[in-house]
Amino acid sequence: MTTMRVVVGGAVLDRGRLLAARRSAPPALAGRWELPGGKVEDGETPERALVRELREELGVEAGDLTPVPGEWELRPGYVLRVWTARLLSGAPRPLQDHDELRWLLPEEEQEVDWLDQDRPAVALVMRRLAESAGAEGARP
Numbered sequence: 115m116t117t118m119r120v121v122v123g124g125a126v127l128d129r130g131r132l133l134a135a136r137r138s139a140p141p142a143l144a145g146r147w148e149l150p151g152g153k154v155e156d157g158e159t160p161e162r163a164l165v166r167e168l169r170e171e172l173g174v175e176a177g178d179l180t181p182v183p184g185e186w187e188l189r190p191g192y193v194l195r196v197w198t199a200r201l202l203s204g205a206p207r208p209l210q211d212h213d214e215l216r217w218l219l220p221e222e223e224q225e226v227d228w229l230d231q232d233r234p235a236v237a238l239v240m241r242r243l244a245e246s247a248g249a250e251g252a253r254p
């Protein structure tokens with residue numbers, strides 16, 4: 115039986131923007147932008163892994179996790195799954211694995227060079243953000 119290793123990615127949302135993180139390693143991925151996160155460890159649920167990774171990498175507490183439908187192959191044996199998340203406390207800082215962070219509005223999605231594997235999930239999240247911004251704008 116082959117076991118797929120799950121890499122969890124956090125689409126951290128705040129005030130209508132998505133947090134993008136620029137990888138600092140390994141050399142093949144450095145400089146490309148991703149959703150912060152990492153590998154689920156043995157015995158850990160994906161949601162707990164994501165909360166842990168966001169704490170380690172960004173120094174924040176995140177919650178209100180909602181799965182983004184879909185699963186994206188990263189390389190043989192590894193899949194990416196994504197959750198939207200809200201900040202409960204702290205301001206994100208690039209503590210580990212990243213050297214820059216940016217908050218992007220939906221129309222700024224293409225301003226960073228996302229890892230290819232992240233693009234479908236990022237597009238879904240940005241579409242939803244744009245829709246909810248539109249709905250808010252339409253309220254009296």
Ligand SMILES: Nc1nc2c([nH]c(=O)n2[C@H]2C[C@H](O)[C@@H](COP(=O)(O)OP(=O)(O)OP(=O)(O)O)O2)c(=O)[nH]1
Pocket residue numbers: 121122123143148149150151152153154167188194211229231232
């Ligand atoms: N964190 C993260 N990794 C991604 C994304 N997209 C993508 O292809 N990857 C790849 C890069 C890495 O090869 C792998 C995740 O590894 P990682 O280095 O972030 O995981 P980790 O924090 O658990 O690190 P480690 O235990 O291997 O040191 O998945 C993404 O959006 N977020």
